[in-house]
Amino acid sequence: xxxxxxxxxxxxxxxxxxxxxxxxxxxxxxxxxxxxxxxxxxxxxxxxxxxxxxxxxxxxxxxxxxxxxxxxxxxxxxxxxxxxxxxxxxxxxxxxxxxxxxxxxxxxxxxxxxxxxxxxxxxxxxxxxxxxxxxxxxxxxxxxxxxxxxxxxxxxxxxxxxxxxxxxxxxxxxxxxxxxxxxxxxxxxxxxxxxxxxxxxxxxxxxxxxxxxxxxxxxxxxxxxxxxxxxxxxxxxxxxxxxxxxxxxxxxxxxxxxxxxxxxxxxxxxxxxxxxxxxxxxxxxxxxxxxxxxxxxxxxxxxxxxxxxxxxxxxxxxxxxxxxxxxxxxxxxxxxxxxxxxxxxx
Amino acid sequence: xxxxxxxxxxxxxxxxxxxxxxxxxxxxxxxxxxxxxxxxxxxxxxxxxxxxxxxxxxxxxxxxxxxxxxxxxxxxxxxxxxxxxxxxxxxxxxxxxxxxxxxxxxxxxxxxxxxxxxxxxxxxxxxxxxxxxxxxxxxxxxxxxxxxxxxxxxxxxxxxxxxxxxxxxxxxxxxxxxxxxxxxxxxxxxxxxxxxxxxxxxxxxxxxxxxxxxxxxxxxxxxxxxxxxxxxxxxxxxxxxxxxxxxxxxxxxxxxxxxxxxxxxxxxxxxxxxxxxxxxxxxxxxxxxxxxxxxxxxxxxxxxxxxxxxxxxxxxxxxxxxxxxxxxxxxxxxxxx
Amino acid sequence: xxxxxxxxxxxxxxxxxxxxxxxxxxxxxxxxxxxxxxxxxxxxxxxxxxxxxxxxxxxxxxxxxxxxxxxxxxxxxxxxxxxxxxxxxxxxxxxxxxxxxxxxxxxxxxxxxxxxxxxxxxxxxxxxxxxxxxxxxxxxxxxxxxxxxxxxxxxxxxxxxxxxxxxxxxxxxxxxxxxxxxxxxxxxxxxxxxxxxxxxxxxxxxxxxxxxxxxxxxxxxxxxxxxxxxxxxxxxxxxxxxxxxxxxxxxxxxxxxxxxxxxxxxxxxxxxxxxxxxxxxxxxxxxxxxxxxxxxxxxx
Numbered sequence: 001x002x003x004x005x006x007x008x009x010x011x012x013x014x015x016x017x018x019x020x021x022x023x024x025x026x027x028x029x030x031x032x033x034x035x036x037x038x039x040x041x042x043x044x045x046x047x048x049x050x051x052x053x054x055x056x057x058x059x060x061x062x063x064x065x066x067x068x069x070x071x072x073x074x075x076x077x078x079x080x081x082x083x084x085x086x087x088x089x090x091x092x093x094x095x096x097x098x099x100x101x102x103x104x105x106x107x108x109x110x111x112x113x114x115x116x117x118x119x120x121x122x123x124x125x126x127x128x129x130x131x132x133x134x135x136x137x138x139x140x141x142x143x144x145x146x147x148x149x150x151x152x153x154x155x156x157x158x159x160x161x162x163x164x165x166x167x168x169x170x171x172x173x174x175x176x177x178x179x180x181x182x183x184x185x186x187x188x189x190x191x192x193x194x195x196x197x198x199x200x201x202x203x204x205x206x207x208x209x210x211x212x213x214x215x216x217x218x219x220x221x222x223x224x225x226x227x228x229x230x231x232x233x234x235x236x237x238x239x240x241x242x243x244x245x246x247x248x249x250x251x252x253x254x255x256x257x258x259x260x261x262x263x264x265x266x267x268x269x270x271x272x273x274x275x276x277x278x279x280x281x282x283x284x285x286x287x288x289x290x291x292x293x294x295x296x297x298x299x300x301x302x303x304x305x306x307x308x309x310x311x312x313x314x315x316x317x318x319x320x321x322x323x324x325x326x327x328x329x330x331x332x333x334x335x336x337x338x339x340x341x342x343x344x345x346x
Numbered sequence: 347x348x349x350x351x352x353x354x355x356x357x358x359x360x361x362x363x364x365x366x367x368x369x370x371x372x373x374x375x376x377x378x379x380x381x382x383x384x385x386x387x388x389x390x391x392x393x394x395x396x397x398x399x400x401x402x403x404x405x406x407x408x409x410x411x412x413x414x415x416x417x418x419x420x421x422x423x424x425x426x427x428x429x430x431x432x433x434x435x436x437x438x439x440x441x442x443x444x445x446x447x448x449x450x451x452x453x454x455x456x457x458x459x460x461x462x463x464x465x466x467x468x469x470x471x472x473x474x475x476x477x478x479x480x481x482x483x484x485x486x487x488x489x490x491x492x493x494x495x496x497x498x499x500x501x502x503x504x505x506x507x508x509x510x511x512x513x514x515x516x517x518x519x520x521x522x523x524x525x526x527x528x529x530x531x532x533x534x535x536x537x538x539x540x541x542x543x544x545x546x547x548x549x550x551x552x553x554x555x556x557x558x559x560x561x562x563x564x565x566x567x568x569x570x571x572x573x574x575x576x577x578x579x580x581x582x583x584x585x586x587x588x589x590x591x592x593x594x595x596x597x598x599x600x601x602x603x604x605x606x607x608x609x610x611x612x613x614x615x616x617x618x619x620x621x622x623x624x625x626x627x628x629x630x631x632x633x634x635x636x637x638x639x640x641x642x643x644x645x646x647x648x649x650x651x652x653x654x655x656x657x658x659x660x661x662x663x664x665x666x667x668x669x670x671x672x673x674x675x676x677x678x679x680x681x682x683x
Numbered sequence: 684x685x686x687x688x689x690x691x692x693x694x695x696x697x698x699x700x701x702x703x704x705x706x707x708x709x710x711x712x713x714x715x716x717x718x719x720x721x722x723x724x725x726x727x728x729x730x731x732x733x734x735x736x737x738x739x740x741x742x743x744x745x746x747x748x749x750x751x752x753x754x755x756x757x758x759x760x761x762x763x764x765x766x767x768x769x770x771x772x773x774x775x776x777x778x779x780x781x782x783x784x785x786x787x788x789x790x791x792x793x794x795x796x797x798x799x800x801x802x803x804x805x806x807x808x809x810x811x812x813x814x815x816x817x818x819x820x821x822x823x824x825x826x827x828x829x830x831x832x833x834x835x836x837x838x839x840x841x842x843x844x845x846x847x848x849x850x851x852x853x854x855x856x857x858x859x860x861x862x863x864x865x866x867x868x869x870x871x872x873x874x875x876x877x878x879x880x881x882x883x884x885x886x887x888x889x890x891x892x893x894x895x896x897x898x899x900x901x902x903x904x905x906x907x908x909x910x911x912x913x914x915x916x917x918x919x920x921x922x923x924x925x926x927x928x929x930x931x932x933x934x935x936x937x938x939x940x941x942x943x944x945x946x947x948x949x950x951x952x953x954x955x956x957x958x959x960x961x962x963x964x965x966x967x968x969x970x971x972x973x974x975x976x977x978x979x980x981x982x983x
C-alpha cells in the first residue's frame with residue numbers, strides 16, 4: 001500500500017476514501033474526491049496544496065468541525081481504534097482536545113480574548129478529567145516553560161492580547177499538548193506569523209514531537225515548511241491526493257506534473273539568472289462543482305493527452321517505498337519532464 | 347548613494363510618520379514612530395523593494411508615498427517636486443498602488459471594466475469610447491481576455507483579480523508603482539505569474555517600482571535594490587545580490603536564515619527564543635534590534651547606530667561602522683552563518 | 684516566452700455573475716416569492732385604486748348601513764365585503780386605503796432612509812468631530828419618547844397625509860443612521876477605497892459611488908423593516924384619532940370606525956386588521972429575501 005510505510009505497524013489514524021461535499025447556491029461542490037492515508041505514531045505527515053484543494057476541509061471533517069452545508073463520508077476513518085467520522089457531539093468532544101487536538105492558523109482567533117491563558121489551558125485539562133486544578137496548573141506551567149515562555153507561572157494570568165503573535169501561537173501549541181494528545185492536526189500553523197517567528201515555531205513543533213512522540217498532520221501551502229518539518233507528504237490538487245511520498249523522495253524525485261510545477265514555482269533560494277522568468281503553472285484550478293472526470297490537472301498540464309480526460313479518476317501508480325502518483329504518464333517520461341523543467345530554470 | 351542623482355525620480359529626506367498614542371485617560375500621550383527618519387533615492391526605472399516584518403512601518407511608508415498618509419516631518423519629492431505640492435489628480439498620474447488583498451482591493455459592486463477605468467475617469471474623464479479603448483488596451487497588457495470586461499470581481503480567482511488591480515494601477519500611465527505585498531495573499535503558482543507580470547511590465551513601460559514585502563525570497567528575484575526596515579528605520583540598504591550574499595546587519599542575516607528552502611536536507615536551525623517581534627509603541631533604547639541581537643554590546647543598548655556606507659552597502663550597525671575598532675573592543679563581526 | 688506573458692486562454696470564470704447567482708437563489712427562496720407577491724398585489728391595488736374600487740369610498744348610504752358580505756345571508760354583488768356604519772362600500776375603502784397606507788409607509792421609510800443614511804455615512808466615513816455629532820444626534824433621538832412626540836406633533840400640525848408621513852419619518856431615521864454608520868466604517872477600510880483616493884476621488888464620489896452601492900442591501904433591509912413599522916404606527920395613530928383624519932380611508936381609520944360595531948359585525952374590524960398584518964409580513968419577507976440574495980459575502 002502506498003498509504004503508509006510498510007514498517008509503520010498499527011497506524012494512529014487511518015483514512016480511506018474520505019469525501020466531503022458542500023451544498024452551494026450553484027450546485028454541489030466536491031471538496032474532496034476520496035482521500036486515503038495512514039498516519040503512523042510519531043510521524044509528521046504533511047498535506048500540501050493550494051487554496052481550495054481540499055486540505056483544510058478534510059482536516060475539519062476529521063475533527064467534526066465541518067460547516068452545516070458540508071457532508072462527509074468515508075469507507076473508514078479510524079483514529080486510535082475508534083471510528084470518528086460523523087460521531088455524536090458528545091463522543092467527539094471526548095476525543096477532541098484530548099487524544100486528538102488541533103492548532104489553527106490564527107492564534108488571535110483560537111484563543112478566547114476574555115479569559116486568561118491560564119484559564120484556557122487548565123480548562124481543557126479539567127474538562128477531560130485528567131486531574132484536579134493543581135495538577136492542571138502544574139501541567140500548564142510545565143508546558144508553557146517547555147514551549148519557551150519565561151516566567152510561565154506569572155504568564156498564566158495574562159490575557160491573549162497582552163502577548164505577541166509568536167507567543168500566542170506558543171500558548172496555542174501548549175494548549176493542544178495539555179492532555180497528552182496522540183495526534184495534532186496543525187492547519188497552517190505558521191502562516192499568520194512573521195518569517196523570523198515562523199522558523200522558531202516550526203523548530204519548536206519538531207522538538208516537541210521528538211520529545212513526546214506525537215504524530216502531526218501538517219496542513220500547509222508552503223513547500224519550505226513541508227521540507228523542513230515533515231517525514232511524509234501528500235500533495236493535493238482539486239480534492240485529490242495526486243502524489244504521496246516520503247519527504248526526501250518527493251523533493252528528490254517529484255513525479256506528478258503538478259508537484260513538479262509547484263516546486264519550480266518557489267522563488268529560488270539559489271542565485272537566479274537575472275533574466276530568467278519564474279516558472280509558472282499556467283491557468284487556474286478548475287471548478288469543483290458538479291461531476292469530475294479524469295485528471296483535474298489536465299488543462300494546466302504540458303504532458304496531457306486525450307486519455308487524461310477519460311474515466312472517473314486516474315489510478316494511483318506505485319513506485320515503491322511509499323511513493324505513489326496519480327498520472328497516466330510512465331515514470332520515465334515524468335523524470336524527463338522534471339529534468340527539462342530544471343534545465344529551464346537553471 | 348544619497349547624492350541626488352540626475353535621474354532620481356523619487357527622493358525621501360528624513361521622512362517621519364508619527365501617530366499620537368494615548369494609553370489611558372490620564373497617562374502622558376506617547377507617540378508611535380511608524381516611519382523614523384528615512385532617506386532614500388529611487389532612480390527612474392528602478393525596481394526597489396522594502397522588506398521587513400509586521401510593525402516595521404513598511405505599509406505606513408507605502409501609504410505616505412501614495413499621499414494617503416501625510417508625513418509628519420521630512421520631505422518627499424517626486425520628479426523634483428514636493429509630494430504635497432501635487433494636486434491629487436496630478437499625483438494619480440505619478441503614483442499608483444497595488445494592494446495586498448485582491449479580495450478587498452476591487453469594488454465588488456462594479457464590473458471589471460469600471461473598476462479598471464476608475465482612475466482614468468477620475469483624473470481625465472475622457473469620452474466613453476476612449477475609456478473603453480484604453481481599458482481594453484490595458485486588459486490586453488495584463489493578459490486579461492476581453493470577455494472579462496463585464497464580469498464582476500466575485501466571479502474571479504485571486505490571480506485574476508490581482509491582474510485587474512494591476513490594470514487599474516496602470517491605466518493612468520503612472521511613473522511609479524507602489525506594490526504593497528501584492529502576492530502574499532496568492533497561491534504559490536499564481537504568485538509566480540503575478541511576479542513575472544510585474545517585472546515584465548515595469549521593464550516594458552520603464553516603470554519605477556517600489557515593492558513592499560515581508561518575504562526576502564520573493565524580492566530577490568525581482569529587484570535591483572533592497573532596503574530592510576526594522577521598527578520604522580532602514581537598517582540595511584544595498585544591491586539585491588550584495589544584500590543576499592553578504593548581509594551585514596544581524597537582522598538581515600536573521601531574515602535570510604529564516605527563509606525555508608524547499609530542501610529536506612536543510613535542517614531547522616536551533617535558535618534560542620528571542621521573544622520575537624518587538625513592541626513598536628515602545629522601542630528599546632539604543633539600536634532597536636539589540637534585545638534580539640547576539641552580537642550586542644553595552645554600546646548597542648545606549649547609542650543608536652547611524653546608517654553608514656560600507657563597501658557599497660549601507661548598514662546601521664555599530665559593528666560595521668568601524669569593524670577594526672569594534673574587533674579591538676572585543677566585539678564579534680556579525681556573520682550569516 | 685521571455686517577453687509574452689503566461690498564456691491564459693484556458694482561464695475560466697469560476698463563478699456565475701452576481702445577477703445570475705441572485706436569480707438562481709431567488710428561484711429557490713419561498714419567503715422572497717411570497718413577500719414579493721403580497722407587495723405586488725397591494726401595490727397594484729394602490730396604484731389602480733380608481734379603476735379597481737367598485738364604488739366611491741366616500742359616498743354614504745345610510746339606508747344600506749352595515750350590509751353583509753357577499754357570502755352571508757342578504758349579501759349582494761353591489762357590496763362584496765358589505766358596507767360600514769355609514770353605508771360606504773368596505774371593499775372600495777379598503778382598496779383606496781391601500782393607497783394611503785402605502786404612501787405613508789413608503790414615504791416615511793424613504794425620507795427617514797435618506798436622512799439616516801446620509802448622517803450615518805457621513806459619520807462613518809469622515810469620523811472625528813462629525814462622527815461625534817452624529818452619535819450625539821442618534822443618542823438624543825434614542826432618548827426621546829418617539830411616539831409621544833409624534834402624537835403631540837400631530838396634534839399641532841394636524842393629520843394630513845404629508846404631515847403624518849414627515850412626522851413618522853422623524854421617528855425612524857436613527858436605525859438607518861446606526862446601521863449605515865457601522866457598515867460604512869467597515870467598507871471604508873477596504874483597499875478599493877484607498878485606490879479611489881489615490882486617483883483623486885472626491886469625498887462625494889467615495890461616499891456615493893464606492894460606499895453606497897456596497898451598503899445598499901443593508902439599507903433595503905432596514906427600509907423594509909421601517910416601512911412595516913411605519914404602517915403599523917400610522918394605523919395606531921389613526922385608530923387613536925390622531926392620525927390621518929376621517930373620512931380618508933386609511934386602514935387604521937377603518938379599524939377605528941369599526942370599533943362600535945365590532946361585536947355584531949366583526950368582519951369590519953378583522954378585514955382591515957388582516958390587510959395590515961399581511962402587508963407588513965409581506966414587506967418583511969421581501970426585505971429579508973432581498974438581503975439573502977444580494978449579500979456579496981453570502982455568495983461563496
